[in-house]
Amino acid sequence: MVPADQNNPGNRHSHHDSPGAGETGEPGPEKIIRIEHVSKVFSTNQTIIAVDDVSFEVYTGEIFGLLGPNGAGKSTLIRILTTLMKPTSGTAFVDSHEVTKEPEKVRSIIGVCPQNSTLDLELTAYDNLDFYGRLYDIDEKTLDARIWELLDMAGLRGRADAKAGTLSGGMRRKLEIVRAFLHHPLILFLDEPTIGLDPESRREVWKQISMLNTEQTTIILTTHYMDEAEKLCDRLAFMDGGRLISLDTPDNLKRAMPRGDLIEIGYETLNDDVLPAIRAHPQVSAVEVQDRKVLISAHQGSSILPVILDDFEQFSISVTTVSIRSPSLEDVFIYLTGKKLDQADATSQKKRPGVR
Numbered sequence: 001m002v003p004a005d006q007n008n009p010g011n012r013h014s015h016h017d018s019p020g021a022g023e024t025g026e027p028g029p030e031k032i033i034r035i036e037h038v039s040k041v042f043s044t045n046q047t048i049i050a051v052d053d054v055s056f057e058v059y060t061g062e063i064f065g066l067l068g069p070n071g072a073g074k075s076t077l078i079r080i081l082t083t084l085m086k087p088t089s090g091t092a093f094v095d096s097h098e099v100t101k102e103p104e105k106v107r108s109i110i111g112v113c114p115q116n117s118t119l120d121l122e123l124t125a126y127d128n129l130d131f132y133g134r135l136y137d138i139d140e141k142t143l144d145a146r147i148w149e150l151l152d153m154a155g156l157r158g159r160a161d162a163k164a165g166t167l168s169g170g171m172r173r174k175l176e177i178v179r180a181f182l183h184h185p186l187i188l189f190l191d192e193p194t195i196g197l198d199p200e201s202r203r204e205v206w207k208q209i210s211m212l213n214t215e216q217t218t219i220i221l222t223t224h225y226m227d228e229a230e231k232l233c234d235r236l237a238f239m240d241g242g243r244l245i246s247l248d249t250p251d252n253l254k255r256a257m258p259r260g261d262l263i264e265i266g267y268e269t270l271n272d273d274v275l276p277a278i279r280a281h282p283q284v285s286a287v288e289v290q291d292r293k294v295l296i297s298a299h300q301g302s303s304i305l306p307v308i309l310d311d312f313e314q315f316s317i318s319v320t321t322v323s324i325r326s327p328s329l330e331d332v333f334i335y336l337t338g339k340k341l342d343q344a345d346a347t348s349q350k351k352r353p354g355v356r
Helices: 074-081 103-108 125-135 140-153 169-180 199-213 226-232 250-255 274-279 301-314 329-337
Strands: 031-043 047-059 063-067 089-094 110-113 187-191 218-223 235-240 243-248 261-267 284-290 293-298 319-325
Touching (some): 063 226, 218 226, 235 329, 243 250, 250 329, 274 284, 274 293
Parallel strands (some): 063 235
């Protein structure tokens, strides 16, 4: 398992580049969320452990990703942090407030964009924001200016008077995200913010999230899209079956992979005798055959690749394609769990009879 590194808040933003307390005597990054041994158990006909003894910290100003398949426990953990659900055991603090003891104070400093749309489709884009602002009791003298500021941020000034139901999926999502940001929250929770969107709309939402983060807002992002996590997040917590299985920066997670580079060589007809020859090289750690390709994991792949191609030539195997790449976050997840991200679902959550 890749070790959880909770003392390295990442290096994507400037406030993360400063040394820690041990190096200069100055305080390290400020912690804005602290989760201590949180579990959530649902008991109906059978007992399901949705969140299983999870502990980690989030630093002020970072984009923190909760990454895992459907059923991993990400959304349940978000519901606990946003006071919508109480943990079965353990404690969680948002800023200095314990979520079960001071829920109103927690709600006053957070913004939430849930996975499922909650816009009023009969109201205009402007009126959706106005209604939300009045619920938060934002001063009417400043509310109008704030609404136009956020419509500009979302690229929706020209659609301010359009009913939300007439907006595209991407536009609606951007409107929901800025709505959650209306009251200047310290922390913004985004639960699967781009699910169901086309690639162009996803990229637009990514730009919007990055823009919000420049205002020093801490963002908690749940996703099962690897590219989204790698693009946006300073640190990632991998969850599976309700458990935290790894926590680190995207780069550190990939560097911790023991298999090195990934080489893919396509072929017309394979002579199986080439496989032992490839495995015999000390730099090679794994060899698989899949979909008319030989998949090879090797340290310093670029240096061993010419030797492997010589093996193919020696056994008279015609090569059709060659590629080499560094490990992806998908590769890391497979290494940690033995399965692809989209192969797990709610059935991966632990079932434990008799737990109350």
